[in-house]
Each structure stands twice: as structure tokens, then as C-alpha cells.
Amino acid sequence: MDISIVIPIYNESRSINRLYKEIVGVMTSLEKSFEIIFIDDGSTDSTFNILKGIDNEANKNGVNFKYIKGEYNFGKGAALQVGFKEASGKIIITMDGDLQDDPNEIPKLINKINEGYDLVSGWKFKCHDSLTKVIPSKIFNFIISRLTRVRIHDFNCCLKAYRREVVKGLDINGGLYRFIPALVFYKGFKIAEIKVNHRPRIYGKSKYGFKRFFQAFFDLFTIVFLIRFNKIYVRNSVKYKNVWK
Secondary structure (H helix, E strand, O other): OOOEEEEEOOOOOOOOOHHHHHHHHHHHHOOOOOOEEEEEEOOOOHHHHHHHHHHHHHHHHHHHEEEEOOOOOOOHHHHHHHHHHOOOOOOEOOOOOOOOHHHHHHHHHHHHHHHOOOOEEEOOOOOOOOOHHHHHHHHHHHHHHHOOOOOOOOOOOOOOOEEEEOOOOOOOOOOOHHHHEEEEEEOOOOEEEEEHHHHHHHOOOOOOOHHHHHHHHHHHHHHHHHHHHHHHHHHHHHHHHHHOO
16 A cells, blocks of 8 residues: 555544545545545544445445544544554555645645655644634744754644654654654654645634643653653663674
8 A cells, every 4th residue: 555544533523524535536646555544533423424424435436445433532642543553555644634634735745755754744834723722832832842852843733644664663642642753753763844734624613722732731741751761772772782892
């Protein structure tokens, strides 16, 4: 499989049918083998029934389609982890299921990966979220960029492309998915960031709030500790390796 598209969703019943059709349209034009994987993170609306309907349509049209239903709402990190495990593509694309991430950006992400990068992260340059989400996000991105020294603008954008070997070594349960670029960078992979189109929300409301904002800061301390520990570990490993030559 050339491309896997992994989409974690929670109560997105009104969005996913249109999103599926947009993705198929874009991917068909690329003439690459692809699969679409929806991870339903314990939705309480009709999301799962709609996924079953999409599956029937996909089977008729020869589209590689998977959907997985979680018993509970374990969170985006856990859903992504499941999607990474299921994905078989050489390149893996992730995106949100609320239609704000634009499938038309997928070819740009793939082209950037093919320039020699291991992770390409989207940057919502013109963000269409509310100020109550945009302002905390800008503060969060500024702080994590300074603390980790990974100079990108938008850590939390779900629209990303990964080489397969990158995701197979990631542990992003809990809220650690917000720090994927930093985790990947400190594993020695080459990362890049490109501007992507961000669309206004059509259905529902954002699941991001100040509670998640403060939780992200607790997770940030964990990430900084892990990065510093990893740097010490690597430095000591090099020292021991030199001793045992």
C-alpha cells in the first residue's frame, strides 16, 4: 500500500460521509494505492452507523476502507495509536474528521515527504477557529517551541504525513500526540512544516477547551523531561560505546 489515511473521530456523524468522498476524489487522482481508516473513539451519536454505510459504498467501488469502533472515549492519542497499528501504507497521513482539514492538501504533504523528510507537519497559517481556541493554541505553540527548540509554528495540527518507520516507534497515548514533532525530532528523524488550508467548521463545535489547554501544560513537563532524559541517555551511550571499542 502506498498511502494510509488515518482519521480519529468522535461524534462526527454529519461530517464523515462528505470527508470520505473528498478523500477518495483526491486520492484517485494521484493514481497511488491507498486505504482510508476511521477510528471511532467511542462516539455516542450515529457515527458508527454511518461508517457502516460508508463501508458498503467503499466495497462496491473497490476502495480500501477500514473502520474501528472503540468501546469508550479514550482520547485522540489512543485513537491515533490504533490507526498507526492498522495502517499498512509506506506513507501515513493523519487528519481530523470535522472537515476543517482539507484533503486537497494531501498531495503537498506527500511531495514534501518525497523530498527526503520523515515527518511533514501542517501549519494552519490562516486558522478559522474561535479566539478562545486560537489564543491558547498560539501560547502553547510558542512555549513548546522554545522549550523543545523544535522551530515549528503548529504542533497540534492533525494534518501530517509520516514515513511508516516513524509511526511504528511512537508512543502517544494520553495527550502526548500534541508533541509528535518534538518526539520525532529527538528520535533523529528529519521534520518539515508546510502551510495548509484550514477550513471553517461547518458542523458541531470544537472539543478543545481551557481544560485541555491546562492539561497540555502538564503533558509538556512530561515531554521536556523525556527529551532531556533521552539526550542524557544518548550522550552516556556514546561515552560507553567509546569505552568498549
